[in-house]
Amino acid sequence: MTAMSTINVAFFDFFAAITIISAVLMVTRRNVVHSAIFLITALLGTAGIFLQLEAEFLFAVQIILYVGGIMVLFLFVIMLVNLDVSLHQLQFNRQKWVATILAIALGAEFLLAFRRGGSLIRFAAPGAGMMQPNTELVGEAIFSNYMLPFELASILLLVAMIGAVILAKRRI
Numbered sequence: 001m002t003a004m005s006t007i008n009v010a011f012f013d014f015f016a017a018i019t020i021i022s023a024v025l026m027v028t029r030r031n032v033v034h035s036a037i038f039l040i041t042a043l044l045g046t047a048g049i050f051l052q053l054e055a056e057f058l059f060a061v062q063i064i065l066y067v068g069g070i071m072v073l074f075l076f077v078i079m080l081v082n083l084d085v086s087l088h089q090l091q092f093n094r095q096k097w098v099a100t101i102l103a104i105a106l107g108a109e110f111l112l113a114f115r116r117g118g119s120l121i122r123f124a125a126p127g128a129g130m131m132q133p134n135t136e137l138v139g140e141a142i143f144s145n146y147m148l149p150f151e152l153a154s155i156l157l158l159v160a161m162i163g164a165v166i167l168a169k170r171r172i
Contacts, residue, residue, distance in 0.1 A: 011052050019045030032078050036071065043067045057135040073161075080168050 019042050026038035047062035142150050 008052065012049065015045045015048035015052065018042075019049070033075070036074050036078060039074070040067055040071050043071070055134070057138060060135075076164075080164075 022038045022042035022045060026035045026042060029035045029038065043062060043066045047059050047067070050056075050059040050062055
């Protein structure tokens, strides 16, 4: 094993550990703001894995779109919602046995998929000439073939944000 592959494995282990620990902490925290912060950390760990895999476009999208945009909207909604009301509402804690059965079934499915799937899938290593500039291809597709749906989605998101601000101002 070369020094470079050892460093790659160490970085992958680091980002994977950050992602898994943050995801577990996100689900187990009672404070929604803390959960949102741990979700941001998990998304950043995932972005680090994308960067290590040399998927620069996915890394940039992960940072800009998810960490930058979606999480700001999550925190905006969390701050607008009255948390005192949600703390006094009825909790769904009486369904632990259903959750346990579903967790065991999901774990069995994962175990079966890992045991059978590993021997069935063989990926060939790409040659030097096979790598294509993925960011260029995505940009060309968005701004040529999919320009109208792209613009309609941006207008829809803008209208949704304006509607959220108007609804928030009416409550005050």
